[in-house]
Amino acid sequence: MKTKGLRILVNIAAMITFGTLGFLLLFILIKGIPYVNLDFFSKTYTQQNASVLPSLLTTLMVVAGSLLFATPIGVFTAIYLVEYANRKSTIVKIISVAIDTLAAVPSIVYGLFGFLMFVTALNFGFSLIGGILTTTIMILPLIIRSTEEALIAVNPSLREASYGLGAGKLRTIFNVVLPVAMPGILSGIILAIGRIVGESAALIYTLGSATILPTSLGQSGRTMAVHMYMLAQEGLHVNQAYATGVVLIVIVLILNFISTKASQHLQKQ
């Protein structure tokens, strides 16, 4: 009797979860798909077409740019924390607290910091580089933490085997530990990409919301999430906002698919 009751409860919870998600997806798809047309992918944005293409490309640029900075810094920080630093030392504890705090900071705070630091103090203005640096700081804790966990999860006996053969620390880390940890690191990077793609608050105040496709690091642009926000806020192209949502969802699905395949491929090796 008791188990039956629990079962019903569990089923209801699952139905609410899937139901909400399904409704949300369907709602956006139904509202948006009719407006995903060739016009919507025009090379330049105009008042008439509200084209998503410049913002799509800008999103890719911001993602690529921040990963370029955040991945090496984040992965090497994690390697330092796991493989080199004494885990009980004060500096490691301070770094840990800093990482956790950064991870919990709301994105609007990053936006404000980026605005004050990059846009005004460093005088970059609303710019691609300002947006990229802001999202870099934002995703660093994510990449550090996931890399750290992936490194810790590597079986210590593999390290022993490598040292036992006379391999040094560098060779052990790069040839034994990192390849094993790669799927975990990769999933952290994918999460980070997801965060950038979905980010609006931190970018509105740093990257800005220009409708053009930036052709230099100093130019302003808008990511898809910002594009969506602006369209909805202006109220003239609400349908195109939904269509942007459709494109965003498709991109996220593609990313997830690629990451799953990549980590499967890595695990097979």
Place this chain on the structure above:
Amino acid sequence: MHQKKMKIENLNLWYGDFQALYAVNLDIYENQVTALIGPSGCGKSTFLKTLNRMNDLVPTARIEGKVEFDGQNVYNPEVDVNELRKKIGMVFQHPNPFPKSIYDNIAYGPRTHGIKDTHQLDEIVERSLRQAAIWDEVKDHLDRNAQSISGGQQQRICIARALAVEPEILLMDEPTSALDPISTAKIEDLVNKLKENYTIVIVTHNMQQASRISDRTAFFLNGYLKESGETRKIFLNPEKEETENYISGRFG
């Protein structure tokens, strides 16, 4: 008469405040199998790991005394620990092949020490696998992931991997404790063959194994080396009462 390959003098080891080894003196003879026996936690594995400085990896470990290898104390500051571990190889309790192909597992050590030539690597891989008596079983799928084969095969891959860097001494830390009886028998045969070319120190929990495969035996208890000598003598006519009690299964 076999020559002394290693000479351990007055070796003490602490993990933090806990002393794990007390004033151990032991000689390791060339081309002989030396078995280290004793109950769990007696210090035999710890002792084994001092021989190629694997205890360096434990941050709290502290060592006093001498471990001489070919006349040099391995704890001398000028000793290159990587070079030392190349000469004193190790096989661990649980098979721990890298998640790479069988070929890359064996080639890992030689590549570490600078061998890049493909032909030379091919030769080393084949020779090592033959020495570890597993060549016939794996020669047709050297590109298979070494973690996908059976535990007994994995352990022989690990032995081959250790042999590939041409060590002089092979340390084995309970290499059969995680294996089935047939795999165990194969590895015991292998140890017998390997001692022609290598000096072997093997930790074992299994008394029969020690008496079957070793030439000399050292009995550890609570961090002390209680008794050591020729295996035949230790098993038939031990000097100490504790040794006799342990060997006859009265404790441990």
